Amino acid sequence: MSATRAAGKVALVTGAARGQGRSHAVRLAEEGADIVAVDLCRQIATVPYPMSTPDDLAETAKLVEATGRRVVTASADVRDLDGLRAAVDGAVATLGRLDIVAANAGIHSGGIPSWEMPDEMWDDLIDVNLTGVWITCKVAAPHLVAAGGGSIVITSSTAGLRPYGGIAHYVAAKHALMGLTKTLAQELGAHGIRVNAVNPTQVDTPMIQNPLIYRLFVPDVPQPTKEQFAAASQAGMLLPTPWLDARDVSDAVAFLASDEARFVTGIGLPIDAGVLAR
């Protein structure tokens, strides 16, 4: 595999301060891309685990620069069309172009039956995980059109293809992203822009390694341990692993972003250790 499949290109990554987003930024930089790294870097009230900080985003920038690539960071909210557009337009002006989008920013909450879920919890998650992805694509697409083509990779989930109890809002949003992926593939195909989704199972990040997810997977124990979660998570996989590394998803993103996938568009690519085949 060539390690410079994105040489001379520029990639926008949302949710880039840590977790999968940071991994995507570093992976695409290793492939030769300059990076626009965006993250909210603050808390949302209905999210029960600590969200990223400005220090996290600065660490991502350091890791990208260590590969020898350039990076422009911005604290911006994917729910804020004007704010995100200003951040992306500014970064593209600095780096010269935009070719790749990893619309990765997402939150998790819930762990309660859908009819007991507070309106604010539903609305926050739909806003970030669905509307935020649309806004990301909306502000980025004109730059890809101007570049004469490109690749958008939307982070859906195995929950975009099958249900999980207790997270109706998350499953609905991730399913909706599959519809958005296919529609944008139709609308942007004529511009040489490919649009695909990745559908990861549990990934070893702060969004997963927290008491909310532990309780979702081990409902019969009041305060499940990481080991108990690992066993329950492993039980859902065909391959012998309790979770993926963020790098595993980044490898799929790097493939979909590359010319090796030049005729791949409108698909959802599971990276799921066999979860969906069970």
Place this chain on the structure above:
Amino acid sequence: MNAAASLHGKVAFVTGAARGQGRSHAVTLAAAGADIIAVDICAPLESVDYPAATAADLADTVREVEALDRRIVARVADVRDTAALRAAVDEGVAELGRLDIVAANAGILSSGSLDQLGEHAWREMVDVNLSGVWRTTKVAIPHILAGGRGGAIILTSSVAGLKSYPNVAHYVAAKHGVVGLMRTLAVELAPHGIRVNTVNPTQVDTDMIQNDVMYRLFVPDEAHPTKAQFAAASRATALLPVDWIESVDVSNALLFLASDAARYITGVALPVDAGAVWR
């Protein structure tokens, strides 16, 4: 109708009931024996360019259900307003005694490509066609659980919940989201004997499709497409030789899913589409 399809003694909650598919669902469920709780916003939305349902439309639905000797409680309520929706269903259950069936049908249509579609139109669509469906189930489920007899929930998705159409990204996303919501509800509610499914219709002959927005969507090269031009374009999306389907076709599928004839069917997306999914 076979005995298993009888809804005698049951109560059904229908949203978007003033006209179109919603009215058809209310009347079809009433004809099968159910009493009805009917809600509709009966008002225009900013991003929607075709005429809205009116209070007079909702009154017509009431008359049609009452003509079948069934009872109906009708309220003007917006599916985006949890409090109003809850008040409507609570009043309906107080009067009719129970709740067994939900037809979460209220929905809107607007259009625009990624560059044209505005944030307001996106948000209004997601609010009504996805979050409004969730709010409908949220206020209804406690009543079905309280009855302890199980029940059936049918969410109105679309062929656009299974495949994509250009220039309606918000509609396609919302309708895919409804399928995800349905699947989750099916998992969560199965232990309570409550089944949850979607109907996924293709173009249905209602006010939501017989309008210029839809005509232009299907015939993009004409400034002012005629109904005949739309019919030809719409026909080309189906396998069966029809221009569009009728509301009653969707209602018949919904009645089946609501009835005991479908007692072991849950988590299913049922296309009523003249074959459009495979076109």
